[in-house]
Amino acid sequence: MSDYLDTIARAVQSGDEKLVTQTVAEALDAGLAPEEILNKGLIPGIQALGQLFKDGEAYLPEILISTRAMRSGVGKLSPLLAGKAVAKRGTVVVGTIEGDMHDIGKNLVKLMLESNGFEVHDLGVDVPADSFVRAARELNADIVAISALLTTTMVSIPDVVKALEQAGLRNRVKVMIGGAPITRQFADExxxxxxxxxxxxAVDEADRLIKSAPIG
Incomplete structure (x- = not known):
């Protein structure tokens, strides 16, 4: 049985969409549970590629191809998982800050988070502070993830933090930021x-935030 899972993981990592779909179908026919295929085949494959990317041994085109392959596998499982309690790692609201229309980085973060078991709600680009707050409240989000690709728009990130505080959400919603001009120092500031x-x-950071102690 583990042969199916190993093949699925390797196929996801290499971005072989056809092999992923074929092997998922074979694994189901062999009696493997959809949850097992997801958690022990598809997700480990994308996680392995994520590690290669961080180590400089894989690049963005490979990430895109592999996430597409993984989605094809998830698509085969979705009807079987519907209505079942599939463990999720957390709920994340993502968006590009108000005034900024860039979305490539945000979209990649969304893909990687979804592929690693997070429930992600994408607010799009040019997102004002009150929209982040409304989504965080309505979706009971664990994390608000904000992207900014311009130095002229990154200065609006504190507005989102303040709005979350004023809405009484800051004690339970953590904020993660990223983008070309963003640094760890700015995040601390x-x-x-x-x-x-x-x-x-972003996947490792989101996982760390989920596991860390509540704010305040």
Whole structure:
């Protein structure tokens, strides 16, 4: 049985969409549970690629190809997982800060988080502070992830932090930021808990934030 899972993981890592779909179907026919295929085949494959990316041994095109392959496998499982309690690692609201129309980095972060078991709600680009707050409240989010690609828009990130505080959400919602001009020092200066400099690091950072102690 583990042969199916190993093949699925390797196929996801290499971005072989056809092999992923084929092997997922074979694993189901062989009696493997959908949850096992997801948690022990698909997710380990994308996690392995994420580690290679962080180590400089894989690049963005490979991330995109592999996430597409993983989605094809998840698509085969989705009807079977519907209505079942599938463990999720946390709920994340993502968006690009108000005034900024860049979305490539945000989209990659979304793909990687989803592929690693997070429930992700994408607010798009040019997102004002009150929209982040409303989504965090309505979705009971664990993390608000904010992207900024311009130095002229990154200065609006503190507005989101302040709005979360004023809404009484700051004690339970953690904030993670990233983007070309963002640094760990800036994250510390504006008082947010999380910082990621690429889409693979965002997964580790989100996981760390979920596991860390409540704010305050």
């Amino acid at each position: 504006v008082g947010v808990e999380g910082y990621a400099d690429d889409c693979a690091s």
